[in-house]
Amino acid sequence: MVWKLVREVLKVGEATVPYPFVPVELMPGFRGKPQHDPELCIACAACAVACPPNALTMETDLDQGLTTWSIFYGRCIYCGRCEEVCPTGAIQLSQEFELAVMNKADLYERADYLLAACSQCGTFFAPAKELDYVIALVEQAGLSGEALDERKALLDLCPTCRRKTDIRKLAALSQEAV
Amino acid sequence: MAADYSKDTLQGPSQYAIHVDEQTARLKGALLKDIRRSVFVYRVDCGGCNGCEIEIFAAITPIFDAERFGIKVVSSPRHADILLYTGSMTRPMRVPALRAYHAAPDPKVCVAYGACGCSGGIFHDLYGVWGGADRIVPIDAYIPGCPPTPPATIYGFAMALGILGQKLKATHHMQADEPHIHLRFPEVPLGLRVEVEREARRMAGYWHGKRIADSFLELIRCGDEHIEESIGDYLNEEDDPRLSEIFARLQELHAAHTRGG
Numbered sequence: 001m002v003w004k005l006v007r008e009v010l011k012v013g014e015a016t017v018p019y020p021f022v023p024v025e026l027m028p029g030f031r032g033k034p035q036h037d038p039e040l041c042i043a044c045a046a047c048a049v050a051c052p053p054n055a056l057t058m059e060t061d062l063d064q065g066l067t068t069w070s071i072f073y074g075r076c077i078y079c080g081r082c083e084e085v086c087p088t089g090a091i092q093l094s095q096e097f098e099l100a101v102m103n104k105a106d107l108y109e110r111a112d113y114l115l116a117a118c119s120q121c122g123t124f125f126a127p128a129k130e131l132d133y134v135i136a137l138v139e140q141a142g143l144s145g146e147a148l149d150e151r152k153a154l155l156d157l158c159p160t161c162r163r164k165t166d167i168r169k170l171a172a173l174s175q176e177a178v
Numbered sequence: 179m180a181a182d183y184s185k186d187t188l189q190g191p192s193q194y195a196i197h198v199d200e201q202t203a204r205l206k207g208a209l210l211k212d213i214r215r216s217v218f219v220y221r222v223d224c225g226g227c228n229g230c231e232i233e234i235f236a237a238i239t240p241i242f243d244a245e246r247f248g249i250k251v252v253s254s255p256r257h258a259d260i261l262l263y264t265g266s267m268t269r270p271m272r273v274p275a276l277r278a279y280h281a282a283p284d285p286k287v288c289v290a291y292g293a294c295g296c297s298g299g300i301f302h303d304l305y306g307v308w309g310g311a312d313r314i315v316p317i318d319a320y321i322p323g324c325p326p327t328p329p330a331t332i333y334g335f336a337m338a339l340g341i342l343g344q345k346l347k348a349t350h351h352m353q354a355d356e357p358h359i360h361l362r363f364p365e366v367p368l369g370l371r372v373e374v375e376r377e378a379r380r381m382a383g384y385w386h387g388k389r390i391a392d393s394f395l396e397l398i399r400c401g402d403e404h405i406e407e408s409i410g411d412y413l414n415e416e417d418d419p420r421l422s423e424i425f426a427r428l429q430e431l432h433a434a435h436t437r438g439g
Contacts, residue, residue, distance in 0.1 A: 016243045024329045038351040053300035074296035077324035080385040100321045100334035111351035141368045
């Protein structure tokens with residue numbers, strides 16, 4: 001009876017995973033630490049909007065012309081919504097799970113991005129990289145020549161100035177009609 | 179003395195949080211530095227969803243077996259060296275959390291476990307929560323995760339006890355002067371890309387949908403005659419009927435787009 005049990009135990013072998021002495025085997029699709037590539041990021045804040053627990057946040061400083069992307073791993077629930085909405089693939093869930101820290105400040109990751117200034121009034125209104133990305137997308141969609149230049153000029157304006165330009169154009173049109 | 183909690187700010191440790199005196203801090207440093215015996219862990223659930231508890235018990239069962247290292251979960255805070263705070267610290271759980279803290283003998287180490295314990299997690303801005311264990315008791319180590327996996331738990335303990343080093347460091351990146359804009363799949367027409375991404379998400383759900391759309395776009399980006407072959411090879415390799423069905427639908431979209439111009 002006992003020998004049967006001993007044989008069974010020897011047959012089964014050791015069930016314990018030898019972590020942390022050996023790296024643990026992770027399944028494909030394991031959702032670990034969201035890895036941010038600041039070079040690819042265009043500071044569009046899609047991830048900050050999608051993030052359910054507000055671990056990802058964007059703060060804009062209009063005086064300095066900076067927008068700060070930040071993630072707080074202590075609040076992240078590893079759902080992958082940020083990866084899904086990212087238009088450039090700048091944020092991806094990695095297989096990294098060893099995130100424990102002694103100091104809470106080490107759970108923060110930040111990245112600063114420059115804002116573009118309006119070509120008329122000079123106020124900062126959108127991340128410069130995001131504008132470049134939009135222009136690249138418009139080009140990819142097939143816009144070129146004069147239409148592209150027109151669109152670029154429009155994208156250089158802040159929403160207020162854009163509205164003013166529109167009103168001026170409308171006024172000119174209505175005068176022509178009269 | 180009755181404290182006025184209404185004046186408490188929502189950032190950082192609460193002004194009513196306990197402060198550790200110098201002698202206890204010194205003892206705690208000694209405990210962390212050369213503990214030469216088993217550590218007893220008492221688990222304080224302060225309003226969690228029990229996901230963290232399930233993972234803690236997964237960490238002490240034979241597969242991960244934290245008791246190899248002498249980490250043992252005990253049933254009384256009076257036996258504990260480590261207090262493990264899980265949950266987002268709801269208002270009614272504040273007093274039990276404090277009772278557990280005071281019942282544990284000094285020196286003791288407090289660990290915030292899970293996204294909720296570290297910061298309140300997804301519940302951080304609810305009216306009924308304090309938002310993290312560190313707003314009530316002094317915390318020495320943070321183990322983030324929702325919930326932390328058993329390996330992450332073992333790593334967290336090993337790090338709190340000074341056996342393994344901390345890997346994560348705070349970073350602050352500043353944008354370079356000449357930004358480089360990288361479009362994904364510039365060879366694929368924008369309209370087709372949007373259609374493929376939407377359809378894959380509709381069929382497979384948000385996260386897998388994106389991954390499937392990406393692998394499909396990666397295969398069709400070259401745009402030559404071997405697309406069908408390479409897709410067939412990929413599907414054979416993956417050997418997943420669900421993926422094959424989604425790819426068939428995406429190929430229909432691709433064919434319609436190439437036919438339509």
